[in-house]
Amino acid sequence: MLVLTRKKGESIMVGDNIEVKVLEVHAGQVKLGLQAPNDIPVHRKEVYEAIQRETRAAAAAPPSAEDISRIFRKRAEENE
Amino acid sequence: MKIQTLRFGEIEVQPAQVFEMVRPLIGFPDTSFALISDEGTAPVQWLQSLTTPHLCLPLADPLAIMPGFDIEIPREECSMLELERAPTEQETGEQVTGDNPNHSTAQLFHPSTVLIRAIVVLDPEPRNIRVNLKAPVVFNVVNQKAIQIVADNPDLPVKYYIFAQNPEQEGFRLQATGHRKKDRIRT
Secondary structure (H helix, E strand, O other), rough: OOOOOOOOOOEEEEOOOEEEEEEEEOOOEEEEEEOOOOOOOOOHHHHHHHHHHHEEEEEEOOOOOHHHHHHHHHHHOOOO | EEEEOOOOEEEOOHHEEEEOOOOOOOOOOOEEEEEEEEEHHHHOOOEEOOOOOOEEEEOOOHHOOOOOOOOOEEEHHHHHHHHOOOOOOOOOOOOOOOOOOEEEHHHHOOOOOEEEEEEOOOOOOHHHEEEEEEEEEEEOOOOOOOEEOOOOOOOOOOOOOOOOHHHHHOOOOOOOOOOOOHHHHOO
């Protein structure tokens, strides 16, 4: 892993069009500003991983999903 | 066209069911999917990959699960889906507040244009059945483009257990008294 030291207000460039800027450093927290093209999504890593895990779990739905969907329908109707 | 699927076998997909992900789902490279409404599993729908037979995701209307559900669609995603949004109150005179003045909530869009579906984990154990309200898929049904968005809103959990007795225990706050405009994007 490349390690760089930056001060508040300084940036690093990743490639030609991704900029990561240190906006604030305070009490063990770093506030970063990110500028990246629209097709480069930026996520907090733990959120990214949680979403990916959930989608994998969703893709593993059992073959007999009909029964489960029925439970789901009941719940949706309760919310009507 | 005919496609091979693990769940449904070989099925016929109508052109109107096909959606292109303008950015892949997080962690899945497939970009072509069919949105399948199966009577046997309603209200759960399915997002079936056209290229990976075993990739099929259950979907549900988040409004049916969480009354008052709303989510902001960032401007970038709006433009990737070619969605025109209505101006917000802020833009019509009031001062813009918050970190993301460029966001539009889902309810600004007409239901005949925008469909929002949350990915569902259909666990055999009902207590484990959950929906991902944080990262739903937004469909533009007119141009058949779709994208997964990630909500900034910390009230929207990745795991929303639909049978949880104490949703607070799952690490989120449920705003039961939130604005209730479900009729506007109800489909």
